[in-house]
Amino acid sequence: MSKKVAFLQGNEAASYGALYAGCNFFAGYPITPSTEVAEVMAAELPKIGGQFIQMEDEIGAMAAILGAALTGAKVLDSTSGPGFSLKQELIGMGCISEIPCVVYNVMRGGPSTGMPTGPSQSDVMCAKWGTHGDHPAICLVPATVQELFEEMVRAFNLSEKYRTPVFVMPDEIIAHMRERVVFPEPGEIPIVPRKAPTVPPAQYKPFDTSFGDVPPLAAFGSGYKFHVTSLNKAEDGFPTTKAELVQAEQERQVRKVEGNADDIIEFEEYQLDDAEVVIVAYGSTSRSARFAVNEARKQGIKAGMFRLKTFWPFPYKQLTALSGRIKAFITPEMNLGMCSGEVERAAQGKVPVKGIFRVDGEPINPDQILAKIKEVK
Amino acid sequence: MAFDYDKYIRPGKLPHIWCPGCGHGIVMKGLIRAMDTLKLQMENTTIVSGIGCASRLTGYIDCCTLHTAHGRAAAFATGVKLAKPEMDVIVVGGDGDGTAIGGNHFIHACRRNINITYIIMNNNIYGMTGGQFSPTTPTGAKSSTTPYGNPDPCFDLAKLAIGAGATFVARGTAFHANQIDKLIVEAIQHKGFSVVEILDDCPTTYGRRNKFKSVIEMMNRLKEIAVPVKAAEKMTAEQLQGKVLTGVLYKDETKPEYIAEYAKLIERAKAAK
Numbered sequence A: 001m002s003k004k005v006a007f008l009q010g011n012e013a014a015s016y017g018a019l020y021a022g023c024n025f026f027a028g029y030p031i032t033p034s035t036e037v038a039e040v041m042a043a044e045l046p047k048i049g050g051q052f053i054q055m056e057d058e059i060g061a062m063a064a065i066l067g068a069a070l071t072g073a074k075v076l077d078s079t080s081g082p083g084f085s086l087k088q089e090l091i092g093m094g095c096i097s098e099i100p101c102v103v104y105n106v107m108r109g110g111p112s113t114g115m116p117t118g119p120s121q122s123d124v125m126c127a128k129w130g131t132h133g134d135h136p137a138i139c140l141v142p143a144t145v146q147e148l149f150e151e152m153v154r155a156f157n158l159s160e161k162y163r164t165p166v167f168v169m170p171d172e173i174i175a176h177m178r179e180r181v182v183f184p185e186p187g188e189i190p191i192v193p194r195k196a197p198t199v200p201p202a203q204y205k206p207f208d209t210s211f212g213d214v215p216p217l218a219a220f221g222s223g224y225k226f227h228v229t230s231l232n233k234a235e236d237g238f239p240t241t242k243a244e245l246v247q248a249e250q251e252r253q254v255r256k257v258e259g260n261a262d263d264i265i266e267f268e269e270y271q272l273d274d275a276e277v278v279i280v281a282y283g284s285t286s287r288s289a290r291f292a293v294n295e296a297r298k299q300g301i302k303a304g305m306f307r308l309k310t311f312w313p314f315p316y317k318q319l320t321a322l323s324g325r326i327k328a329f330i331t332p333e334m335n336l337g338m339c340s341g342e343v344e345r346a347a348q349g350k351v352p353v354k355g356i357f358r359v360d361g362e363p364i365n366p367d368q369i370l371a372k373i374k375e376v377k
Numbered sequence B: 001m002a003f004d005y006d007k008y009i010r011p012g013k014l015p016h017i018w019c020p021g022c023g024h025g026i027v028m029k030g031l032i033r034a035m036d037t038l039k040l041q042m043e044n045t046t047i048v049s050g051i052g053c054a055s056r057l058t059g060y061i062d063c064c065t066l067h068t069a070h071g072r073a074a075a076f077a078t079g080v081k082l083a084k085p086e087m088d089v090i091v092v093g094g095d096g097d098g099t100a101i102g103g104n105h106f107i108h109a110c111r112r113n114i115n116i117t118y119i120i121m122n123n124n125i126y127g128m129t130g131g132q133f134s135p136t137t138p139t140g141a142k143s144s145t146t147p148y149g150n151p152d153p154c155f156d157l158a159k160l161a162i163g164a165g166a167t168f169v170a171r172g173t174a175f176h177a178n179q180i181d182k183l184i185v186e187a188i189q190h191k192g193f194s195v196v197e198i199l200d201d202c203p204t205t206y207g208r209r210n211k212f213k214s215v216i217e218m219m220n221r222l223k224e225i226a227v228p229v230k231a232a233e234k235m236t237a238e239q240l241q242g243k244v245l246t247g248v249l250y251k252d253e254t255k256p257e258y259i260a261e262y263a264k265l266i267e268r269a270k271a272a273k
Helices: A010-020 A035-048 A058-069 A081-086 A088-096 A124-129 A145-162 A172-176 A243-258 A284-298 A316-323 A338-347 A366-376 B024-037 B054-059 B073-083 B095-101 B103-112 B157-164 B177-189 B215-225 B258-272
Strands: A005-009 A025-028 A051-054 A075-080 A101-106 A115-119 A165-168 A178-182 A227-229 A267-270 A277-281 A303-308 A310-312 A328-333 A353-357 B045-049 B064-067 B088-094 B117-122 B168-173 B194-199 B226-228 B244-251
Touching: A005 A010, A005 A145, A010 A035, A010 A075, A010 A101, A010 A145, A010 A172, A010 A178, A025 A035, A025 A058, A025 B073, A035 A051, A035 A075, A035 B258, A051 A058, A051 B073, A058 A075, A058 A081, A058 A088, A058 A101, A058 B073, A058 B103, A075 A081, A081 A088, A081 A101, A081 A124, A088 A165, A101 A145, A115 A172, A124 A310, A124 A338, A145 A165, A145 A172, A145 A178, A227 B054, A277 A284, A277 A366, A284 A303, A284 A328, A284 A366, A303 A316, A316 A328, A316 A338, A328 A338, A328 A366, A338 A353, A353 A366, B024 B054, B024 B088, B024 B117, B024 B177, B045 B054, B045 B073, B054 B064, B054 B088, B064 B073, B073 B088, B073 B095, B073 B103, B073 B258, B088 B095, B095 B103, B095 B117, B095 B157, B103 B157, B117 B177, B157 B168, B157 B194, B157 B244, B168 B177, B177 B194, B177 B244, B215 B226
Parallel strands: A025 A051, A025 A075, A075 A101, A101 A165, A227 B064, A277 A303, A277 A328, A328 A353, B045 B064, B045 B088, B088 B117, B117 B194, B168 B194, B226 B244
Antiparallel strands: A005 A178, A267 A303, B168 B244
């Protein structure tokens, strides 16, 4: 049987990816350029008995998905820059209370209202540092419409597996471009459920580390009574200010993601085997980079690309290894050097990191990247 | 036989954080009696709160409890209720949490008429942060941020809730302890968004700045200003000056309830598939 194929916009593909992953609850607030996700979910979720709610504001949408997730629902909220900023406090609660959820954030020009219809990649640091306090971060940055579908599925899986918010962050170009999407068959991509408690309700602790760094999460209404708080808490879920407990809990929450970086980080190595100049790119910028690499190769320049599919956790290890054997990194991105700074940390001063930064609402074109390749070769 | 509160309280979680003389404990006992009267299943009841003294109630009652961020309780509760309609969902919190930082969520929960009960402990002050004025602090009152008297007008929470679309609105006081559970019972039984405002006291941060010499004086004030709605019908405007109506202030059983409407929407969507 041939697979279902469709010509879809990125935001539409993301929505269908979420549905494929088992998303059954959506809360959101209208915002350009991500609103199409809300529109698809509003049409599709009720058909499968799921819930769609348009909340009164961005913060309310984030609150609603966290509440719903605690009843066992697989939840999604979609937004863009200003909305992503507004949600940050509750993203922190999602992290500290360890509530699985997916936040889809289309990157548009910023800061503030910025350029609502212009592409950008300037929210990648907000994904890591936007909410106050130490916390884990998982952020996926797809580069094609097909990948957007697949990365939504992966986002739900990671969120459930690691019991933490996961961000899928296409730039506006990827979110609004239309491409062919081949739908995977049901079951073709495995769906990961959250770890359910194996102990009876009386023995259940919502942050029980005897089950490892990712404690099982019961659902409200399933017979388990427990407390969830936004305060620093102990394993039993109740607030604590005991220094050693707070330290251990915070370290565990970061460790459950950073310590599993190899499981979470995905990337593409393009023409890297003999590459002397390596472009580190993500999202739509990686499409221009791929073109530039091909052009450079035609001209005899050994260029390659390390394409991030996962922005956080950041692939420091892989880039550090590369930096020992290349001449330079080039980091094209639609911001003023957010990824570039992380690549510099990975390069540890061994090779130069040359940025190409645009924040004018225009994409970075292949010529710009090719020119930089020639400059540093 | 004395009412057994202990079976509803989480073992080891008392004493609570509330100051001597605070009315929040009276409200919590009223809520527990109401839960007992209605025989709510604790595994199937979620109490949601935001941040503040009143919001700490969620830590004490032994059911599903969700202590969220400042002001967001109504929005979290909306998510819980919509995802799990069979669950009884109750929100508790204070005046600042619910109607300043959380005002938007509060009015929209009222507008949706979603089947949730919201209990507001209104002590006219931000207690936990040390006594700053809230949207219900009376004009002219002293607080740590209104040392020269409060220039702000204040909300009438019941009117706010009615205006925003809540379909059950009641008011009681921490003095009239025996009425609290009856109001909450009726609120939970109501199919729609129900608001129960309990006029409360904060001797620590409000009373001492506003010439209340004792908790008893604050409680006596609640006793004196409260007028049951029935009694008010026979009183003149002059007699009602400075009084506050208590009891069930508003009830509308005709407005569609959100969860029931959403269930119909799902049926329509499935039929159109």
